[in-house]
Amino acid sequence: MDKLVIANQGQLAGTVEISGAKNAALPILMGSLLAESPVKLSNVPHLMDVTTTLQLLATMGVDIMFDEELNIEIDASEVSSKEAPYDLVKTMRASILVLGPLLGRFGEAKVSLPGGCAIGSRPVNIHIEGMQKMGAQIDVENGYIIAKSDGRLKGADITMNPVTVTGTENLLMAAVLAEGETILRNSAREPEVTDLAAFLVKMGAKISGIGTDTLIIEGVDSLKGVAYEVIPDRIEAGTYLAAAAVTKSKLTVNKVNPSHLTAVLEKFREAGADIETSATSITLDMRDRELQPVDIVTDPYPQFPTDMQAQFLVMNALADGESKIEETIFENRFMHVSELMRMGADIRVEGNTAYIKGVKQLHGAPVMATDLRASASLILAGLVADGETVVNRVYHIDRGYELIEEKFHKVGAHIQRLSN
Numbered sequence: 004m005d006k007l008v009i010a011n012q013g014q015l016a017g018t019v020e021i022s023g024a025k026n027a028a029l030p031i032l033m034g035s036l037l038a039e040s041p042v043k044l045s046n047v048p049h050l051m052d053v054t055t056t057l058q059l060l061a062t063m064g065v066d067i068m069f070d071e072e073l074n075i076e077i078d079a080s081e082v083s084s085k086e087a088p089y090d091l092v093k094t095m096r097a098s099i100l101v102l103g104p105l106l107g108r109f110g111e112a113k114v115s116l117p118g119g120c121a122i123g124s125r126p127v128n129i130h131i132e133g134m135q136k137m138g139a140q141i142d143v144e145n146g147y148i149i150a151k152s153d154g155r156l157k158g159a160d161i162t163m164n165p166v167t168v169t170g171t172e173n174l175l176m177a178a179v180l181a182e183g184e185t186i187l188r189n190s191a192r193e194p195e196v197t198d199l200a201a202f203l204v205k206m207g208a209k210i211s212g213i214g215t216d217t218l219i220i221e222g223v224d225s226l227k228g229v230a231y232e233v234i235p236d237r238i239e240a241g242t243y244l245a246a247a248a249v250t251k252s253k254l255t256v257n258k259v260n261p262s263h264l265t266a267v268l269e270k271f272r273e274a275g276a277d278i279e280t281s282a283t284s285i286t287l288d289m290r291d292r293e294l295q296p297v298d299i300v301t302d303p304y305p306q307f308p309t310d311m312q313a314q315f316l317v318m319n320a321l322a323d324g325e326s327k328i329e330e331t332i333f334e335n336r337f338m339h340v341s342e343l344m345r346m347g348a349d350i351r352v353e354g355n356t357a358y359i360k361g362v363k364q365l366h367g368a369p370v371m372a373t374d375l376r377a378s379a380s381l382i383l384a385g386l387v388a389d390g391e392t393v394v395n396r397v398y399h400i401d402r403g404y405e406l407i408e409e410k411f412h413k414v415g416a417h418i419q420r421l422s423n
């Protein structure tokens with residue numbers, strides 16, 4: 004399994020081009036199953052999770068083509084299998100997002116239950132209960148969700164609790180072809196949910212309340228293929244800005260939508276960074292400044308995202324003072340803490356809160372990546388630790404960060420991949 008070796012190269016400088024958002028591309032790729040003619044997608048990041056999704060679509064008989072700019076054309080006019088097998092689902096939880104489109108368009112789906120994961124139990128009960136409310140019969144047999152409906156799904160009034168991103172996306176995709184009106188209350192408002200909704204509307208879906216917590220969907224008979232560009236990855240952008248913060252550098256992230264990062268930019272400012280934005284870029288300047296500790300509570304959008312928690316934890320580990328980070332979304336998302344402590348961080352976790360005392364210096368060590376953002380946080384720590392940091396199990400990083408070594412290299416950080 005690959006490892007990343009990170010050496011402290013001092014300050015970073017320059018511009019990082021941000022890729023398309025993983026968490027928007029995945030539901031949009033799955034949403035292509037709803038279209039009766041080909042969909043053309045641009046700004047899809049080249050990531051392991053995207054490869055897995057394309058493999059999943061291919062096993063269903065969907066035709067997939069790439070043009071010279073690596074835009075993806077997906078033709079789901081013929082779908083031969085309505086099954087998502089365990090071998091593909093186990094590597095990526097977002098595979099559950101085929102359930103809504105398959106059930107909505109074909110009235111049947113067999114999808115492996117996603118397995119356990121390093122950040123919490125992550126049940127899918129809200130996805131299942133919502134579809135049952137729309138008239139689907141759902142059984143769980145031998146680890147598979149087996150869903151059927153007699154004819155079209157029926158519109159329903161559904162309240163999701165707690166707020167769920169993929170739950171909202173799955174039910175939205177089930178509802179667009181259902182008979183009558185569906186109301187999705189307490190919907191997630193993440194930009195990635197909004198991007199999926201905009202894609203579905205372009206395909207002919209009737210959705211109102213986009214961007215709010217109440218989505219109202221009037222089912223239509225069919226959807227057509229369209230060309231669509233995926234939004235930029237706000238979490239990738241935030242991760243590079245955090246790299247600039249910990250290395251006390253000035254860095255620009257380009258091809259981003261700063262409005263998607265409002266809560267995060269506020270916390271960067273509180274941490275002492277100077278932030279400037281244009282319509283499509285953000286520059287963070289931390290040169291000659293001391294990192295200040297910032298208290299954080301993760302919450303659904305538009306509040307501070309759980310996917311930026313691990314990166315801010317590293318900033319706090321190096322800040323001048325004490326702070327606390329409360330994780331309210333996932334019950335087990337502090338796996339990076341023990342690894343950071345092995346690098347010299349002073350952190351205590353009690354329940355869902357991490358109490359952090361800033362230290363002057365972290366020390367390089369062999370560490371283990373346990374999930375995607377935990378891996379990112381270990382790389383950030385490695386950029387400022389003395390000596391060499393070796394991050395093991397980097398496949399998590401490849402699920403979510405496109406060309407991470409190249410992008411860091413361009414701004415002056417040396418990250419070497421070792422394959423064994």
Ligand SMILES: CC(=O)N[C@H]1[C@@H](OP(=O)(O)OP(=O)(O)OC[C@H]2O[C@@H](n3ccc(=O)[nH]c3=O)[C@H](O)[C@@H]2O)O[C@H](CO)[C@@H](O)[C@@H]1O
Nearest residue numbers: 026097125126127128129130165166167168169170332333
């Ligand atoms: C592919 C993708 O977009 N992944 C993102 C998505 O994950 P994902 O969509 O899996 O996360 P959810 O928003 O569903 O999870 C939020 C909370 O709801 C709970 N829950 C969820 C569904 C359900 O049926 N029952 C239930 O209890 C979860 O256990 C969790 O505690 O949103 C998370 C929260 O912003 C992000 O960290 C992930 O990066």
Ligand SMILES: C=C(OP(=O)(O)O)C(=O)O
Nearest residue numbers: 026096097310375376403
């Ligand atoms: C948790 C994440 O992804 P996933 O939901 O795909 O595991 C993430 O992107 O940080």
